């Protein structure tokens with residue numbers, strides 16, 4: 001048996017890096033600016049710990065386009081490299097000077113510097129857009145400058161350079177088919193996308209700035225203009241500060257900085273700040289949600305040490321929180337790896353559950369500290385909370401303390417408060433707590449009134465996923481509670497108490513009444529039920545059983561319902577009150593057409609009271625009534 005090492009030569013790896021490491025060519029700029037940032041942060045660290053005894057001033061990074069030479073330049077004032085360092089860090093692909101630096105200076109809190117590099121590959125992304133790359137670099141150490149050139153093969157040249165300023169200039173000779181990267185507008189766009197919050201100021205061109213007018217200026221005097229560097233980034237974004245340093249207005253300003261086209265203020269923010277067992281900072285905002293979820297185009301942005309990574313946070317943030325906005329920054333989220341890897345990554349999983357916990361804690365404290373305000377905002381945040389309760393069990397448990405059930409009278413109750421309030425009156429004969437709710441105050445007005453006349457509390461639950469949530473609550477409460485929509489049956493049937501209403505009609509009469517109705521109303525749509533209800537209840541009512549309706553709703557809003565229910569035709573119960581005088585009147589009518597007329601009209605009235613009488617049926621009903629009025 002032979003054993004040995006597989007020989008992976010650089011010749012094979014190089015084209016692979018160029019082609020496949022990064023699917024997006026544009027990220028070369030992010031990588032090179034990250035290197036320039038690292039170089040600057042390293043130098044600052046060395047100065048801080050007294051190893052480099054030099055004056056750094058206020059170092060910046062500059063990006064320059066030279067259209068005549070077809071070159072793009074990235075210039076920094078950082079540590080620079082000696083010739084030996086170029087050999088080591090640049091010529092050895094996949095050897096990261098960043099990792100080496102962190103290791104070497106680990107005792108002096110180098111980790112705190114926010115150095116970005118990890119893999120020792122980022123630099124080579126330059127060859128995705130350039131056929132030739134040059135490095136001019138001078139180390140902070142007193143050594144000659146170096147000039148490195150490579151034309152995208154494994155050959156390179158390295159010689160002394162006459163550069164005198166400390167730092168590094170990378171020169172990219174842009175390929176003919178990547179000329180877009182020589183356009184100001186394109187580079188501007190990329191800098192804003194990836195580098196808007198990087199920690200070292202980045203200069204791209206200049207701009208005119210108006211000077212303030214002197215005190216003794218004449219009325220029509222034009223302010224003087226000076227040319228200043230155009231700095232494209234904010235090196236100290238709000239999330240890098242401590243919550244104690246920030247006020248409400250700072251958070252709102254930062255929101256606008258993140259989403260310049262958003263004019264609505266966020267509802268509230270959550271400042272994330274953790275350093276154990278992983279590092280994570282960020283600010284999440286609860287936006288006012290628009291009705292059209294697909295329109296939520298401003299998403300949470302993910303950063304690594306202030307470098308933009310992605311705004312696709314799927315798998316990092318629990319799904320229900322993807323409706324939020326803001327930023328998350330963690331050096332523990334790898335920059336260059338694929339999404340499937342991210343989702344399986346242990347650190348990423350922990351981040352997800354930490355964020356869930358933090359959001360739940362914040363909601364709880366908002367609720368405890370200012371309940372009134374929380375109630376005002378409830379309508380805007382309920383979908384996120386309800387979705388969270390449905391999808392994350394831990395969040396479901398925590399949300400018990402602040403998930404609210406509004407009533408039709410605009411009071412807001414937690415589940416515990418609701419239970420305390422309705423227990424005595426709304427427990428049925430089988431000891432089950434019956435929670436009544438409406439989804440539309442107007443449409444279900446009659447049913448709500450009947451319930452309130454009995455002293456029952458009626459909730460107003462109108463969010464699109466509420467049927468899923470109440471289903472889950474019923475299961476969690478081991479079916480000792482049932483939610484029923486207030487119009488899903490006659491109120492006496494919804495909360496069955498011991499006392500049975502005596503029927504004024506005997507069984508034979510009831511059967512006859514049922515048959516009379518069945519000959520008039522369409523069978524495929526209505527199931528006729530004759531029931532002994534209070535004599536002052538409506539004579540005829542249309543109801544839709546809770547189970548049927550809920551299953552249909554659940555299927556329409558995605559999954560959960562019983563298979564096929566979504567496509568079932570609408571079926572209703574037609575409840576005829578045997579104790580109402582109209583029932584006896586229909587039974588004792590002399591002529592068939594009289595009883596049929598009464599049945600038809602009572603069906604129309606029942607439909608009308610539910611807002612279900614529409615189209616031709618409604619026109620006919622109105623016209624018939626006008627005729628009657630005229631003839632009376």
Ligand SMILES: Nc1ncnc2c1ncn2[C@@H]1O[C@H](COP(=O)(O)OP(=O)(O)OP(=O)(O)O)[C@@H](O)[C@H]1O
Nearest residue numbers: 035039089096097098117118119120121122123168
């Ligand atoms: N502008 C620069 N100034 C000083 N050193 C640099 C500069 N650019 C690159 N280097 C050196 O070259 C090394 C390799 O860079 P490269 O971008 O390939 O990898 P990295 O930054 O370490 O990791 P990553 O692949 O995550 O970007 C760096 O670690 C650094 O030591």
